[in-house]
Amino acid sequence: MSDTRQRILQAAHDLFCRYGYNGTSLKEITLQSGLPTGSVYHHFPGGKEEIGVAVVQHFGALYGDRVLKVMRAAGDERGARVRAMFDGAAAVVESGNYVDPCPIGGVAREVASRNAALSDACDQVFRRWIDAAAALLEGDEAFATVLVAAVEGGFILSRVRKSGEPLRAIGRALSARC
Amino acid sequence: MSDTRQRILQAAHDLFCRYGYNGTSLKEITLQSGLPTGSVYHHFPGGKEEIGVAVVQHFGALYGDRVLKVMRAAGDERGARVRAMFDGAAAVVESGNYVDPCPIGGVAREVASRNAALSDACDQVFRRWIDAAAALLEGDEAFATVLVAAVEGGFILSRVRKSGEPLRAIGRALSARC
């Protein structure tokens, strides 16, 4: 991927994490990336929607891998892996001034009712996350769905409370119930 | 509450559920409520932000009561209550064309980084929900936090998958782990 393209995606990602998809303008993406409007449209002729889809796909894969790595590093026990997942998420929100650690859930909720392309991209990412988590949990797909939903909901709670405690509480409660 | 004020809140609520806070314009609120701009600003001099806070507070209390009623009606067993909560949520999203059943989580995530008044209003609602759920679960606040986070995350998953199944899977997995 070209450097310019990567800079646009990173800028859009950072802005989506703070202000969401609808709360981020293309103007802000150009300012944050240091590129003029024309360059942005050269790399993403589909405009903001195409940028959104690319952000969801690129960072969706990245964060999926990152979380799996953290869980595996916590050992073979299911409880320890679940605990590591939520404690890690709590640490990220606390060190990042309660910016959303990941834009996908926020974008998904915003656009689901009127942007099929973006909504479908989010759905694909969530399916992969759930499949990957289930593989780590002896195929328990329902509980894998709980993990993904709880971490997304936990981001909301921790963001408005300005504390990692909700995410940690979720990790405690779920790791005791594996 | 005056009828006009109520119409504005209901219109804003319905639009927030579909398009989120930033995705809803004041113009759309006037059209959906059938009221002119002047009336809206007469009742909410603080504009969109004041409407947002009122929507979060009013419907936050309403939905909290509604969910508690569904859970209590499911009997005294914890597992049955948890199951009823998520099955009820799944039924609502399915019958409502996958519109967000409740705008608070979506608004919270969108505005947490730049609108303190709205963010705090969301935080207050979530605290009350968690307290109320904990009271139904013999004071288990961590698991009450799981329930709130999982239902919010489940809304996201069900919305983009256009299926109530993620919410139902969460209900199955969690009710088996009370």
Next chain:
DNA sequence: GTCTATACTTTGATAGAC
């Protein structure tokens, strides 16, 4: 309390020179 008209800004997107 209700309504029309409008001021001012920001939005997503395009044209065309370099």
Next chain:
DNA sequence: GTCTATCAAAGTATAGAC
């Protein structure tokens, strides 16, 4: 590939008649 200039539409908010 990069950049400047600009458009038409949509955004929030206000003024003031009724």
